[in-house]
Amino acid sequence: MSVDLSSGIGTGTPTSRGASPSPATGEPSRRAARPGAGVRRAVEVVWPKLLAVLLVVALWQAIYASGWKPDYRFASPADTVERLWFVMSGNGPFNFWMGVQNTIMRGIQGFALSLVIGTILGIAVSQWRVLRNAIGAMITGLQTMPSIVWFPFAILLFGLDSSAIYFVVLMGAIPSIANGIINGIDDVPPSYLRAGHMLGARGWRRYRFVVIPAALPAYVAGLSQGWAFAWRGLLAGEIIVSIPEVPALGTQLNQAAVNGQSANLLALMIVVLVIGMLASFVFSSIGQRVRARRGLTGFTAGGG
Amino acid sequence: MSTTTTPRHELAEGSLPARTRAPAVSISEVSKDFGRGPDAVVALHEVDLLVERGEFVCLLGASGCGKSTLLNLVAGLDSPTSGTVDTAGNKIAFMFQEATLFPWLTLGQNVDLALRLTGVPRSARPERVEELLEKVRLGGRGHRRPHELSGGMRQRGALARVLAQDADIVLMDEPFAALDAMTRDAMHDEIEGLWAELGLTVLFVTHNVREAVRLSDRTVLMESGPGRVKEIHAMHDLPRPRHLEDQRVTERAGRLTHLLKAEVARHVR
Ligand SMILES: Nc1ncnc2c1ncn2[C@@H]1O[C@H](COP(=O)(O)OP(=O)(O)OP(=O)(O)O)[C@@H](O)[C@H]1O
Numbered sequence: 101m102s103v104d105l106s107s108g109i110g111t112g113t114p115t116s117r118g119a120s121p122s123p124a125t126g127e128p129s130r131r132a133a134r135p136g137a138g139v140r141r142a143v144e145v146v147w148p149k150l151l152a153v154l155l156v157v158a159l160w161q162a163i164y165a166s167g168w169k170p171d172y173r174f175a176s177p178a179d180t181v182e183r184l185w186f187v188m189s190g191n192g193p194f195n196f197w198m199g200v201q202n203t204i205m206r207g208i209q210g211f212a213l214s215l216v217i218g219t220i221l222g223i224a225v226s227q228w229r230v231l232r233n234a235i236g237a238m239i240t241g242l243q244t245m246p247s248i249v250w251f252p253f254a255i256l257l258f259g260l261d262s263s264a265i266y267f268v269v270l271m272g273a274i275p276s277i278a279n280g281i282i283n284g285i286d287d288v289p290p291s292y293l294r295a296g297h298m299l300g301a302r303g304w305r306r307y308r309f310v311v312i313p314a315a316l317p318a319y320v321a322g323l324s325q326g327w328a329f330a331w332r333g334l335l336a337g338e339i340i341v342s343i344p345e346v347p348a349l350g351t352q353l354n355q356a357a358v359n360g361q362s363a364n365l366l367a368l369m370i371v372v373l374v375i376g377m378l379a380s381f382v383f384s385s386i387g388q389r390v391r392a393r394r395g396l397t398g399f400t401a402g403g404g
Numbered sequence: 405m406s407t408t409t410t411p412r413h414e415l416a417e418g419s420l421p422a423r424t425r426a427p428a429v430s431i432s433e434v435s436k437d438f439g440r441g442p443d444a445v446v447a448l449h450e451v452d453l454l455v456e457r458g459e460f461v462c463l464l465g466a467s468g469c470g471k472s473t474l475l476n477l478v479a480g481l482d483s484p485t486s487g488t489v490d491t492a493g494n495k496i497a498f499m500f501q502e503a504t505l506f507p508w509l510t511l512g513q514n515v516d517l518a519l520r521l522t523g524v525p526r527s528a529r530p531e532r533v534e535e536l537l538e539k540v541r542l543g544g545r546g547h548r549r550p551h552e553l554s555g556g557m558r559q560r561g562a563l564a565r566v567l568a569q570d571a572d573i574v575l576m577d578e579p580f581a582a583l584d585a586m587t588r589d590a591m592h593d594e595i596e597g598l599w600a601e602l603g604l605t606v607l608f609v610t611h612n613v614r615e616a617v618r619l620s621d622r623t624v625l626m627e628s629g630p631g632r633v634k635e636i637h638a639m640h641d642l643p644r645p646r647h648l649e650d651q652r653v654t655e656r657a658g659r660l661t662h663l664l665k666a667e668v669a670r671h672v673r
């Protein structure tokens with residue numbers, strides 16, 4: 101799998117056309133500020149998403165209604181929503197909010213550690229030729245490893261323990277983050293380096309004032325991808341490595357399946373999806389902002 | 405017109421103290437090849453040039469004759485294949501042919517960064533930024549980002565950044581090529597004023613013959629394939645401030661254009 105980091109951000113929102121600066125003038129469009137226009141834009145952005153959700157629900161209901169599988173294997177949308185509401189209000193067979201909190205905390209901790217290690221690794225590899233020759237290709241290669249492949253190894257190393265989950269999260273996120281910064285540094289336009297050199301940005305100042313800011317868009321793209329891999333690895337880990345005394349989304353998913361609680365299972369899946377979408381929205385907004393500030397949006401190759 | 409093949413060491417104003425008469429830039433027998441073997445390009449061949457301290461020298465020549473390459477060598481961004489470039493420890497600022505304001509900073513922050521890297525204390529910087537922006541007629545535009553400026557405004561922003569560096573030697577690579585005639589005229593006055601006021605040594609690349617005559621103490625006419633100094637034309641006999649419409653300027657430009665055309669024709673043939 102080869103992932104184009106530069107296009108990794110700002111995607112997934114093909115309907116955000118109205119937010120882009122107008123290519124004709126190069127000036128940021130301030131049309132949205134006009135009364136009425138904001139509402140129209142919001143409607144424009146929301147209705148395709150709403151339609152997509154409705155379609156999925158309709159399909160779901162149709163399959164359910166066909167009686168293909170019994171209720172405990174395949175719950176109806178209505179049952180699922182009811183169940184979702186039920187667990188979210190703190191009832192249910194498990195401690196839902198504790199589970200959400202634990203999972204998110206694990207995600208944030210794992211990601212934060214990956215961020216530190218990935219960034220240092222990335223800078224080191226882009227700096228030392230020897231290191232690059234040694235592990236540059238390996239970092240790219242590691243990105244192609246499905247995180248689930250790490251689990252047997254992690255369990256062997258750490259046992260059925262949180263450490264095993266963190267290990268897999270790290271192995272998933274670090275290569276993406278390191279790769280993002282390596283690509284970013286490699287692609288810094290030489291003209292900026294030359295300009296920086298003439299301004300006196302040498303030694304560490306070269307990094308502080310030229311290289312790192314110039315590499316920022318690719319770095320943010322790497323972070324975004326790193327988070328996606330971390331999140332996948334985390335949920336896979338929680339499903340495989342259930343630690344009974346620590347409620348977690350993955351653990352609860354697993355239990356719901358084992359106990360034949362389809363509505364619970366589907367409700368939890370929706371929660372996982374929503375959290376993932378929120379996180380990716382955060383990253384894509386950061387990326388969009390970084391790019392817009394330096395005039396990299398507007399006249400783009402894509403449809404958005 | 406006085407045509408010399410050896411540089412003449414005289415200044416427009418003879419008022420500078422004697423110790424400053426040492427050359428600011430000495431280029432001797434500099435050759436620069438790109439690549440090796442049959443694909444090698446000889447960009448410069450045995451170029452000799454002395455630039456006095458405080459002198460305004462224009463490099464004039466056809467596209468591809470090695471002007472940018474020469475500036476890069478003087479700036480120390482590249483090293484010659486043979487020969488030596490000596491800038492006598494002077495501080496050098498470079499205004500590049502392409503726009504190089506940093507896109508992640510606003511215009512004001514770009515200028516501020518140059519001041520900061522030059523060692524200007526934080527407290528003095530905001531005022532100085534505004535001052536420099538005023539100088540290039542971009543006052544009040546400091547909050548804009550480079551992509552929000554026109555091409556000409558960006559070049560002027562780059563000039564403000566160059567001035568912020570408080571350098572002794574300023575290298576300029578076709579800095580005003582993107583400007584309209586009116587603004588360019590204003591910029592000529594501006595750069596000439598700054599050059600005189602700050603005692604700068606300027607090495608200025610241009611395609612524009614009139615611009616060279618308008619600004620320079622001496623104009624170096626380069627020939628291409630490989631790049632060489634063909635002739636050096638002193639402009640000391642033209643009193644400053646000169647104007648593009650001055651008859652003597654036009655006349656001198658006419659003659660230089662003639663030479664340049666002959667040179668381009670010789671190369672094309
Ligand atoms: N990095 C490089 N690698 C190979 N060849 C190069 C390189 N840089 C410049 N050259 C060659 O050296 C010659 C001189 O280039 P240079 O950029 O100095 O020309 P120039 O006089 O500045 O032209 P222009 O007026 O168009 O900017 C050209 O033939 C160019 O192709």
Ligand SMILES: [Mg+2]
Nearest residue numbers: 471472501577
């Ligand atoms: Mg050039």
